[in-house]
Amino acid sequence: MGGLAATTLRLAAGAALFRQGARTLGLFRVLSGRVRLVRLTPGGTEVPMHTAVAGELFAEASIFSAHYHCDAIALQDCEILVYPKAELTRHLLEKPEMLWAFTAEMARRTQDLRTRLEVRQIRAAPDRVLQFLRLRCDADGNWSPPGTLKQWAQELGLTHEALYRALATLEREGKIQRADRLLRLVTP
């Protein structure tokens, strides 16, 4: 964001940058670490909506809302850049090509959310994991979860036990291979 004033702040692992219902300050860029956006169901379970990694912008939708609809929780120690809402708004309105890029980013978020929804519709845990891997792995079928398996399990909407078992099953069936943290998809 060339020439846009911004302040940085630090966030310890597990700390909240903002909570659902809080007034929106603006939006954020992750400089280092990872931040997860989660909603809480009435039952109290956390539903991850997005995980922003280093370099990434997040909480875009908050520009158009007076209050946040999610909690933002640091998964690790983080450095965060803050773009104040008012300035950012002015900035975007003055430079249409910037706004265009911003809109394109939001479109990508939409696609990502739709993919999440699609994956969550698959009930069988092994199939859900498999589909997730298919969508995320590189050309060689490799992928590594960024963070713990427990965190990944939340992302998938499974208990961690279910994920462990699913991975064990898939490996037993020869559909994936595991080497330390690396997962390889064995394509038929």
Next chain:
Amino acid sequence: MGGLAATTLRLAAGAALFRQGARTLGLFRVLSGRVRLVRLTPGGTEVPMHTAVAGELFAEASIFSAHYHCDAIALQDCEILVYPKAELTRHLLEKPEMLWAFTAEMARRTQDLRTRLEVRQIRAAPDRVLQFLRLRCDADGNWSPPGTLKQWAQELGLTHEALYRALATLEREGKIQRADRLLRLVTP
């Protein structure tokens, strides 16, 4: 969309406006009827991403993509307005306030998708239905499903049997009241 060329077309109930993977034409407005955007899981189940009602714009994300990521299926007989992609792009870039409104609409979509994700995380069918109603009902706690209960069940990510049973359970427990198509939420 003032002054933007557009053509209209008709769509019979059940017909597809476009399919996943097809080249993007542009975007659409529903003049009458209802159109559902669905993705297909590898297992073949349809996952509804959005249901556009009369007056609503849909397939916005397609402006930034060469191919559609969803199927668009008419739930009823429909009239659809088509905005060609190239013209629309030019139009949006020339009028920043138009682009701003467009972006705001995308932000709303994002929130809607997140709500969907949140509701789907609730496993127990009665609780899921209840939460859906809480989010959708009016001030008096009333809501009516637009369309059949089967369609609603898909929207909820439940089998229609599970939905019928959940509604029966909720009514038996006095948490909702049913009168023909109308549902009333009994708040404690």
Next chain:
DNA sequence: CGTCACATTGATGCCTCTCAAAGCTTGTGG
């Protein structure tokens, strides 16, 4: 070396999916 969180496996129960069958509603054609 002790603590704490993650990783893994076991046993149990509940709930949704699946398959099946029977009322009910709507529309169509004779």
Next chain:
DNA sequence: CCACAAGCTTTGAGAGGCATCAATGTGACG
């Protein structure tokens, strides 16, 4: 006006799988 067909609605029975609770192993870090 009635008979039939087709699709929605509703309820039943059975099974499989994930959540839950529980216990143990393992790794990192002070």
